[in-house]
Amino acid sequence: MSATSSTIPVTVLTGFLGSGKTTLLNRILSENHGKRIAVIENEFGEIGVDNDLVIGAEEEIFEMNNGCICCTVRGDLIRILSNLLKRRDKFDHIMIETTGMADPGPVAQTFFMDDELREAMSLDGVVTLVDAKHVLLHIDDSDEVKEQIAFADVILLNKVDLVSTTELDQLEARIHAMNSAAKIYRTQDAAIDMDNVLNLGGFDLDRALEVDPKFMEPEYPFEWSGLYALEAGDYRFLLGAGPDPAMNMNFRSAEAASETAMRETVEKAVLVFSDNEVELQTGAVIEPSEQLSQINLEGDQLEYILRVPAAGAYTLFTEHHPDEFEAYITDAQGNRVEASFEREYKPDHEHDEDVTSVGINTQGDLDLDKFQEWLRVLLAEQGADIFRMKGILSFSNSEKRYVFQGVHMLFDGRSDRPWREGERNNSLIFIGRNLDREALNAGFNSCLT
Amino acid sequence: MSDIDLSEYDSELVSELWSIELDDYIIDLAISPDSNKLVAATVEGSVFLIDNQGDSAQSTLIGQHANGINSVSWRSDGAEFATAGQDGLVKIWDGISGKVLSTLEAGNSWVGKVVYNHHRNILATAAGKHLKLWDEQYEIIYESSDHASTIADVAWSPNGSEIAVAAYGGVTRHKPDQKNSIKKYTWKGSSLAMAWSPDGKYISTGEQDLTVHFWNVKTGEDAQMSGFSSKALELSWSTNGRWLITGGGIDICLWDCSGKGPVGRTPRQYAGHYNKVTQLGFQPDGDLLASTDADSFLFMWDPIKHEKIIGGAKFSAPASSLQWSHEGKLAIGHENGKVRLLEVNSIAEK
Numbered sequence: 001m002s003a004t005s006s007t008i009p010v011t012v013l014t015g016f017l018g019s020g021k022t023t024l025l026n027r028i029l030s031e032n033h034g035k036r037i038a039v040i041e042n043e044f045g046e047i048g049v050d051n052d053l054v055i056g057a058e059e060e061i062f063e064m065n066n067g068c069i070c071c072t073v074r075g076d077l078i079r080i081l082s083n084l085l086k087r088r089d090k091f092d093h094i095m096i097e098t099t100g101m102a103d104p105g106p107v108a109q110t111f112f113m114d115d116e117l118r119e120a121m122s123l124d125g126v127v128t129l130v131d132a133k134h135v136l137l138h139i140d141d142s143d144e145v146k147e148q149i150a151f152a153d154v155i156l157l158n159k160v161d162l163v164s165t166t167e168l169d170q171l172e173a174r175i176h177a178m179n180s181a182a183k184i185y186r187t188q189d190a191a192i193d194m195d196n197v198l199n200l201g202g203f204d205l206d207r208a209l210e211v212d213p214k215f216m217e218p219e220y221p222f223e224w225s226g227l228y229a230l231e232a233g234d235y236r237f238l239l240g241a242g243p244d245p246a247m248n249m250n251f252r253s254a255e256a257a258s259e260t261a262m263r264e265t266v267e268k269a270v271l272v273f274s275d276n277e278v279e280l281q282t283g284a285v286i287e288p289s290e291q292l293s294q295i296n297l298e299g300d301q302l303e304y305i306l307r308v309p310a311a312g313a314y315t316l317f318t319e320h321h322p323d324e325f326e327a328y329i330t331d332a333q334g335n336r337v338e339a340s341f342e343r344e345y346k347p348d349h350e351h352d353e354d355v356t357s358v359g360i361n362t363q364g365d366l367d368l369d370k371f372q373e374w375l376r377v378l379l380a381e382q383g384a385d386i387f388r389m390k391g392i393l394s395f396s397n398s399e400k401r402y403v404f405q406g407v408h409m410l411f412d413g414r415s416d417r418p419w420r421e422g423e424r425n426n427s428l429i430f431i432g433r434n435l436d437r438e439a440l441n442a443g444f445n446s447c448l449t
Numbered sequence: 450m451s452d453i454d455l456s457e458y459d460s461e462l463v464s465e466l467w468s469i470e471l472d473d474y475i476i477d478l479a480i481s482p483d484s485n486k487l488v489a490a491t492v493e494g495s496v497f498l499i500d501n502q503g504d505s506a507q508s509t510l511i512g513q514h515a516n517g518i519n520s521v522s523w524r525s526d527g528a529e530f531a532t533a534g535q536d537g538l539v540k541i542w543d544g545i546s547g548k549v550l551s552t553l554e555a556g557n558s559w560v561g562k563v564v565y566n567h568h569r570n571i572l573a574t575a576a577g578k579h580l581k582l583w584d585e586q587y588e589i590i591y592e593s594s595d596h597a598s599t600i601a602d603v604a605w606s607p608n609g610s611e612i613a614v615a616a617y618g619g620v621t622r623h624k625p626d627q628k629n630s631i632k633k634y635t636w637k638g639s640s641l642a643m644a645w646s647p648d649g650k651y652i653s654t655g656e657q658d659l660t661v662h663f664w665n666v667k668t669g670e671d672a673q674m675s676g677f678s679s680k681a682l683e684l685s686w687s688t689n690g691r692w693l694i695t696g697g698g699i700d701i702c703l704w705d706c707s708g709k710g711p712v713g714r715t716p717r718q719y720a721g722h723y724n725k726v727t728q729l730g731f732q733p734d735g736d737l738l739a740s741t742d743a744d745s746f747l748f749m750w751d752p753i754k755h756e757k758i759i760g761g762a763k764f765s766a767p768a769s770s771l772q773w774s775h776e777g778k779l780a781i782g783h784e785n786g787k788v789r790l791l792e793v794n795s796i797a798e799k
Contacts, residue, residue, distance in 0.1 A: 055516075058577070062639045075599070115680065
């Protein structure tokens with residue numbers, strides 16, 4: 001899949017029935033003035049078409065008889081797209097809408113496996129629509145939902161008007177933990193700037209890998225934060241018995257009593273949570289600081305003092321959700337103080353995802369032979385569970401960046417532009433099921449020279 | 450102005466009788482049995498009837514299929530021809546006047562193939578998974594949807610008693626006169642193109658996974674050949690059924706199917722093209738081979754004798770369809786809408 005200018009970009013649109021695919025498709029068709037777009041869709045929806053072509057397709061999955069168990073392609077797409085290619089100078093972009101239950105794997109693999117399409121077209125991106133209100137009904141038991149999220153380059157959390165900000169934050173954190181490489185947008189009626197969904201340049205990994213500096217740590221070391229507007233003085237942090245004997249926390253000042261200010265403290269808190277903790281017993285005084293406090297939670301009635309030096313905004317980060325310990329804060333008079341803003345960072349424990357992302361970001365140069373062998377074995381053993389991978393690699397024998405992306409056992413890479421001064425680095429990401437973060441890191445590091 | 454360059458080849462093997470310019474990619478082309486007419490169909494759905502006047506030609510746009518055309522076939526008496534559209538329809542046209550005689554519902558919006566039986570006036574249509582066979586009055590005499598995917602190709606057996614269907618999952622043989630006589634050559638792959646050897650012994654298929662299969666019709670044995678750099682959709686048998694020529698990349702391969710068949714025999718390879726082969730065709734009742742490539746070249750070969758190119762031409766666009774007439778003239782349709790007829794002069798014995 002060489003992304004030369006003559007290849008036709010293909011965007012794959014996935015999402016459950018009712019998530020807003022047709023709405024987005026209609027927007028794309030109506031807002032892309034002057035571009036001819038061919039649409040291949042499984043269900044004929046109500047699509048406004050003037051000079052565009054809409055073709056119905058019935059999903060036909062072909063297994064490839066090449067010993068690669070997950071190598072499946074979409075025969076219907078090969079047939080239809082090969083035919084479209086004969087009219088090629090008349091189309092600028094191809095949109096493929098899949099059914100709600102479709103596995104995006106065979107669609108994506110089609111552009112790696114078929115020699116004709118591989119030459120003429122490039123997979124520009126997989127755009128997945130998620131119904132923010134209803135996705136929670138499916139996300140735990142539906143492989144299709146998980147795969148559609150895992151395969152995405154862009155995720156639209158649609159219908160945000162139907163859910164609260166807190167619910168959205170939770171959902172976004174969960175999706176982010178599953179696919180850390182995807183760019184997530186919150187939308188209503190699938191309203192989005194076309195530049196965010198079209199012409200992403202599937203191979204432009206800079207964007208995928210740099211867009212979110214946190215992608216290395218999709219899981220936060222804390223589950224909850226609350227921002228409080230407090231007067232100077234002592235406050236009581238009261239906790240009851242809970243599932244854990246101790247909990248890490250950080251109490252710190254914030255710039256202002258706003259949600260934005262709380263978000264800005266998150267990065268700093270992540271750093272604090274990687275420090276050594278200071279063990280505290282009930283009754284201890286905690287002042288706003290860069291200290292990671294480990295508060296003892298053995299006992300029924302526990303109390304820690306939050307000492308506020310001056311009136312202002314303060315954020316409390318806790319390793320576990322305060323509800324697990326029936327925790328709350330009171331002022332000196334015993335009145336309960338509620339947080340102005342709250343945010344949960346990690347889904348509840350029962351939501352430990354089987355689909356996750358593992359990012360690797362390492363300095364150093366790779367040995368080409370070692371890396372190829374490692375990847376070969378990895379894909380042979382775990383290819384079925386690895387939905388996507390993307391990376392920019394530094395090989396010891398090359399002055400150029402090596403960029404690659406893959407789908408299951410298939411991958412495609414090429415040398416890119418030369419490395420700039422001080423830029424050499426390896427960053428790659430695996431998105432898949434049952435990924436072993438430590439093993440992937442160790443395996444990758446063993447390929448360094 | 451001519452867009453054919455014959456200067457690179459000393460041989461006077463090939464000369465142009467005429468060429469005309471239609472407006473669109475020629476997706477299929479068929480010469481009438483008496484060679485007086487040609488039908489050219491474009492990818493966007495136009496049907497042209499071409500009057501072959503020997504050293505010139507006249508084309509008439511006689512109709513359309515909405516969304517495009519996939520295939521064209523003449524009835525063996527030349528009185529009618531059929532077109533397969535992406536509009537779910539098969540149209541039957543008068544071979545002289547170009548008027549539509551009938552319109553048939555083929556069963557799915559994608560009508561991939563129409564092929565007349567050369568022994569009886571039966572038309573086979575393939576649309577989606579549906580195979581339908583129609584009699585002279587265009588009444589359905591047989592139908593089957595027993596195919597795992599959209600039908601990619603169909604071929605009548607040389608004696609006309611059976612029809613083979615290529616789809617995902619292999620080849621299925623149907624007998625129009627016997628309802629429950631389906632025979633399947635099953636395999637886990639997707640057959641895209643098919644050619645039945647003129648002696649009836651082999652059904653060859655070109656596959657999605659870059660292999661070519663030879664199904665022994667009598668035993669059902671499958672011989673699988675790999676090593677192609679792209680899908681081998683170009684398959685052509687010599688008239689005697691001994692040789693199959695295949696594309697599937699830059700080099701052409703010739704498979705000897707005499708005696709025990711192609712298994713264990715190294716195919717002969719013919720290097721000459723610098724880009725993907727797009728069309729191949731063995732001369733009927735002769736040994737010459739015409740091949741075209743994505744760089745717009747035509748090469749002529751005498752492949753059974755030797756591996757040398759014996760003639761050729763360079764065009765302004767790659768050939769998208771190629772057909773020999775019964776008299777050994779070569780009709781070529783191009784990606785840019787050109788259609789031409791070439792005279793292939795007999796080669797002097799040396």
